[in-house]
Amino acid sequence: MQILDGKKLSKKIETHVANEVKILKERCGCTPGLAVVLVGQDPASAAYVKMKKKACDRVGFYSVTHEMPENISQETIESTISMMNTNKSIDGILIQLPLPSQIDTTKILELVNPAKDVDGFHPFNVGRLTTGLDGFVPCTPLGVMELLAQYKIDVKGKNCVVVGASNIVGKPMASLLLNADATVEICHIFTDDLKKHTLNADIIFVGVGVINLIKEDMIKKDAIIIDIGINRDDDGKLVGDVDYANVSEKCSYITPVPGGVGPMTISMLLQNTLKAAQMNAKEKQ
Numbered sequence: 001m002q003i004l005d006g007k008k009l010s011k012k013i014e015t016h017v018a019n020e021v022k023i024l025k026e027r028c029g030c031t032p033g034l035a036v037v038l039v040g041q042d043p044a045s046a047a048y049v050k051m052k053k054k055a056c057d058r059v060g061f062y063s064v065t066h067e068m069p070e071n072i073s074q075e076t077i078e079s080t081i082s083m084m085n086t087n088k089s090i091d092g093i094l095i096q097l098p099l100p101s102q103i104d105t106t107k108i109l110e111l112v113n114p115a116k117d118v119d120g121f122h123p124f125n126v127g128r129l130t131t132g133l134d135g136f137v138p139c140t141p142l143g144v145m146e147l148l149a150q151y152k153i154d155v156k157g158k159n160c161v162v163v164g165a166s167n168i169v170g171k172p173m174a175s176l177l178l179n180a181d182a183t184v185e186i187c188h189i190f191t192d193d194l195k196k197h198t199l200n201a202d203i204i205f206v207g208v209g210v211i212n213l214i215k216e217d218m219i220k221k222d223a224i225i226i227d228i229g230i231n232r233d234d235d236g237k238l239v240g241d242v243d244y245a246n247v248s249e250k251c252s253y254i255t256p257v258p259g260g261v262g263p264m265t266i267s268m269l270l271q272n273t274l275k276a277a278q279m280n281a282k283e284k285q
């Protein structure tokens with residue numbers, strides 16, 4: 001069994017992004033800028049945003065976080081986004097999800113300028129992804145594809161089973177795999193007999209937030225396991241959705257949690273923000 005080391009690859013990507021930032025600064029004096037909207041006190045969201053901000057600092061981006069109270073109005077978030085859309089020093093906009101229940105999340109995401117949509121959540125970019133056109137791709141599934149590429153794992157013709165059908169992970173993951181000529185099955189909360197599907201998989205992608213969902217008797221020998229889950233166990237330890245101790249004995253490759261997909265998500269956010277800044281720099285010339 002070989003570990004797919006996302007921590008190592010993300011460091012390599014960060015070095016590349018930092019170099020590109022230097023080049024951009026020299027060429028046009030532009031500094032890539034990321035604006036983040038964080039609503040409420042959810043500790044997980046606050047932790048993610050903190051990690052994203054630190055990553056921005058490491059590569060030389062400008063970043064700003066707009067922290068808003070839980071009881072914020074739809075109009076206030078909307079006017080903040082409108083300001084970011086026109087602010088020339090902001091290349092990327094990220095709305096940390098989930099938003100509180102009084103907020104219409106779809107409307108918020110649709111307001112983000114698609115050219116600054118570094119999370120790839122705007123329907124414009126979702127449509128471009130499903131049609132196989134260039135655009136912004138959600139960071140987590142994009143990071144998974146980079147990790148597979150780094151280890152020369154070609155998904156073409158492979159049976160890929162995606163467990164989880166969220167807009168952030170499962171659906172874009174399935175689109176990327178389909179675009180790369182994989183055979184794709186999407187399983188979700190209503191799937192009957194999950195094991196029947198996972199047993200048939202060459203590669204399993206799981207991100208649903210259920211500890212130990214994928215057990216060793218649910219995978220075929222030498223399958224490749226991509227664990228996109230992030231959970232805390234009873235001891236407060238960070239774990240994924242896969243029974244790592246047992247599954248790692250039977251599979252050929254596996255992503256650890258932490259140190260697998262998580263760091264790749266952050267480096268893809270940097271890569272997407274750099275891409276937005278490079279496109280904006282071209283427009284300015």
Ligand code: GUN
Nearest residue numbers: 094095096097098119168
């Ligand atoms: N909440 C959970 N994952 C994500 C993510 O990748 N981006 C944003 N914006 N919010 C999230």
